[in-house]
Amino acid sequence: MTNFGYELIKTDGQARRGRLTTAHGTIETPVFMPVGTAGTVKAMLPESVKATGTEIILGNTYHLMLRPTAERVAKLGGLHKFMNWPGPILTDSGGFQVMSLSDLRKITEEGVRFRSHIDGSYHDLTPERSMEIQNLLDATITMNFDECPSFESTQEEVVESMRLSMRWAERCKTAFEQRPGYALFGINQGGIHQELREESAKALIDLSFDGYAIGGLAVGEGQELMFSTLDFTTPMLPQDKPRYLMGVGKPADIVGAVVRGVDMFDCVMPTRSGRTGQAWTRRGSVNIRNARHALDERPLDEHCSCPACTNYSRAYLHHLNKAGEILASMLMSWHNLHYYQDLMAGLRGAIEAGALDAFVAEFEAQQALGDIEPI
């Protein structure tokens, strides 16, 4: 039986090169987790997701509890078998999506009551129910059920919300059914306020979790405030546990957060962008729908080894996007995930080599060049 664990292999400044051991396989960190919202990384076959270098994916409790339901996934053998992804899966707690997607919601000390965005039906989500759902899904890494205040909240609202989340954290810890190789992560809250992050970190560390997420960022505060919040928050978290920055982000956000000591990331960016014609490359983002690509025989990135770049021209990708073809989403999502995972591999290699500063300087120089000239 495998126990869940984090091994810190090497540091370079605050940045950490590590390895997670789980019931479903090992994960090299820093790691990017593609989002498989409703039991599929959109427009990708699981073997293609794996081919990009992906070692762990994320599933959404909110979506899966509504459809097909956690009980149904459990009956069908759990999420790994259901979606043909035998590797590690992290599930979020449902808290964030309840805030951002559901039609109506009412928050009490007990939990949240909300209406489904699919059919308007009423549902309750509590710390205990979130643990139960994630257990039914067979999540390798379960996330605490927390409340995520919007960036517009007052400091007073952020305090109240954070303290509610910390009380829920204790209930999550109690309700979580510990199994070998499985993990429960706490989620640090407190907005951009150092003293609140500190209070939250202490509360979580007192409860002792297998890993610590930083929540409540990437909600509109901008990169500068996110980085400054990370600057004081990551040092509050234990050195011997993984740190996960939820919902981040653009490539530059990830690079900056790795520099600041974050180990894990998830974001819909590469797949969502892929479905709207936006590519991420070493030279920044490329809108393939732009007319300048219509006769461009070059690949998106000549140095990229993904199928979209190996077999197709920008002109073809432009055509597919204009024509609304499904293959556009398939190829662009594949490229974007491939680029993200290449970037993570580059970051891991740079930390190992003690050369992160040079890597980041080169990353920023490339991004600044833009993609008009041959890449």
Added chain:
Amino acid sequence: MTNFGYELIKTDGQARRGRLTTAHGTIETPVFMPVGTAGTVKAMLPESVKATGTEIILGNTYHLMLRPTAERVAKLGGLHKFMNWPGPILTDSGGFQVMSLSDLRKITEEGVRFRSHIDGSYHDLTPERSMEIQNLLDATITMNFDECPSFESTQEEVVESMRLSMRWAERCKTAFEQRPGYALFGINQGGIHQELREESAKALIDLSFDGYAIGGLAVGEGQELMFSTLDFTTPMLPQDKPRYLMGVGKPADIVGAVVRGVDMFDCVMPTRSGRTGQAWTRRGSVNIRNARHALDERPLDEHCSCPACTNYSRAYLHHLNKAGEILASMLMSWHNLHYYQDLMAGLRGAIEAGALDAFVAEFEAQQALGDIEPI
């Protein structure tokens, strides 16, 4: 340099086992050609299309002339390179889609003027322009530009339309630029009327084409009238040239047409059905959106070796379809094409073995059973 040719290997009754040789590879017949309307077999990577056993695909002149335009495809190296399909491609002439898709059209002796369904712009399509477009696309097999009357047309209208198509056939033959390994097919018209099919066949044979298509069927006349029309039409066509039944069809249509001596087929059915949750199997069609699949751990077909059947349950496919996930279209299209190509391989093997009757009897018995019981 390869010359285009058809070799008749074996017959079983009217059914023919043959082989086409083309500039882009050989094709075992009877053959099914998946439709790649706008430069992509929808929701499929070309390597996946090939993995189903596909040897030749179809491209649509109407769609490609409007977007990205034939001139642009030519500048980008032709359709094979553009869409990463190095194998044979047959293009239709645009005639059928002008009738069925364009907003307005005016037919004269010269050709057709129509408005694009995409942007309302005016376009002219003539026999000469259709040959030019298909040449620009680099079609392995070019189809004559013809007029396809609807099934509601009077016999008088069908006569006039057929004779116009035969005059256009002569202009196509003159305009077609013959290259080694490339082919031009004539299209037999005349609705369900034997004397008109006869007149059309003679006109085409006088002009001498590399293959002969049967057009104007599968437009609403029903299977019985289609088969009775084939019964008298295929014997009118040369033994030493391939015969192509355009736009057909359901598996049972294809089986019946192979029995009646047809060699080539194309249809959007497997891919279009795949995008709406309909699977084709040995046991007939399956609507995966039906609630009875929601907890069904069986694959679509236990004896099918496609990825959808190898790696996923009906319950998962049901979920993906209900959730509107792109992966639903990807997996269902793949399964359907795989089934179609398995069926064609079965038909080819049966003709070779002189056992087509038994194959057809077994096919019909299986289809009649339905899929409720384990397949």
